[in-house]
Amino acid sequence: MGQNLYHYDQVESTQQIVHEMAKQGMPHGTVVVADEQVRGKGRMARNWHSPKGKGIWMSILLRPNLPPIQAPQLTLMAATVLAKMISEESDLKPQIKWPNDLLVHHKKVSGILTEMQAEHDQIQYVVLGIGMNVNQDLSEIQQEISHKASSLKIESGSHWSIPKTIQSILRQFEITYDQYVKEGFQQVKKEWERYGYKIGEEVTISTMKKTWEATLIGIEPDGALKARDRSGNEEKLYSAEIHWGE
Numbered sequence: 001m002g003q004n005l006y007h008y009d010q011v012e013s014t015q016q017i018v019h020e021m022a023k024q025g026m027p028h029g030t031v032v033v034a035d036e037q038v039r040g041k042g043r044m045a046r047n048w049h050s051p052k053g054k055g056i057w058m059s060i061l062l063r064p065n066l067p068p069i070q071a072p073q074l075t076l077m078a079a080t081v082l083a084k085m086i087s088e089e090s091d092l093k094p095q096i097k098w099p100n101d102l103l104v105h106h107k108k109v110s111g112i113l114t115e116m117q118a119e120h121d122q123i124q125y126v127v128l129g130i131g132m133n134v135n136q137d138l139s140e141i142q143q144e145i146s147h148k149a150s151s152l153k154i155e156s157g158s159h160w161s162i163p164k165t166i167q168s169i170l171r172q173f174e175i176t177y178d179q180y181v182k183e184g185f186q187q188v189k190k191e192w193e194r195y196g197y198k199i200g201e202e203v204t205i206s207t208m209k210k211t212w213e214a215t216l217i218g219i220e221p222d223g224a225l226k227a228r229d230r231s232g233n234e235e236k237l238y239s240a241e242i243h244w245g246e
């Protein structure tokens with residue numbers, strides 16, 4: 001992973017570049033990194049602020065031999081990769097907020113955006129985007145989100161080398177991906193749950209239809225979050241917001 005790494009100073013979005021590369025037939029493991037994105041994309045059509053030299057703005061091309069239904073497993077796998085990297089490189093205790101936000105001290109430092117192209121019930125390719133706030137100072141975090149977003153530097157108190165951190169992510173990615181391909185989702189699930197935020201705890205869950213209190217139990221092989229309400233009913237959630245302490 002990363003033998004085929006393209007570095008750009010400024011791009012609209014590394015996702016868009018990797019989609020184009022995928023269509024041109026570039027191989028599995030191709031990586032695009034940019035110092036700055038002027039139109040970084042987050043989940044749910046949100047913008048992803050990607051200021052120059054302050055973070056990791058990277059997309060990885062994957063060509064897994066999987067049915068589309070298993071694509072969420074790749075996102076969960078990538079979240080464990082980032083959690084393991086942060087644990088290995090610092091004293092921080094990262095947590096994963098379902099489905100794939102990386103939190104440190106309850107604040108988001110990184111997010112993952114997985115986009116898939118599938119045909120005839122087979123994944124053609126996946127573009128897995130990783131955005132990680134690395135060296136922003138407190139004053140550089142957008143004010144509207146500063147209560148819930150942070151950077152590795154703010155939380156650890158020290159500057160991180162971006163090239164070294166990219167190398168650590170790619171090394172960890174390769175190990176975890178190979179293990180996932182050989183052994184399946186079970187190990188990823190175990191690790192995800194180890195880092196899982198609020199797993200075993202009661203939170204407030206909101207969907208389009210309702211809001212209720214439930215205990216988070218863990219994740220399902222299809223990437224769903226399992227929760228148990230106060231009457232003991234279990235539910236699988238595919239799209240929901242989790243709140244706590246409000």
Ligand code: BTN
Pocket residue numbers: 012013014015016037039040041042043044046048050056057058059101110111112113129130131132
């Ligand atoms: C999220 O909403 O939490 C996901 C954010 C993903 C951002 C990354 S930065 C690299 C890649 N390029 C993009 O435009 N988005 C992803």
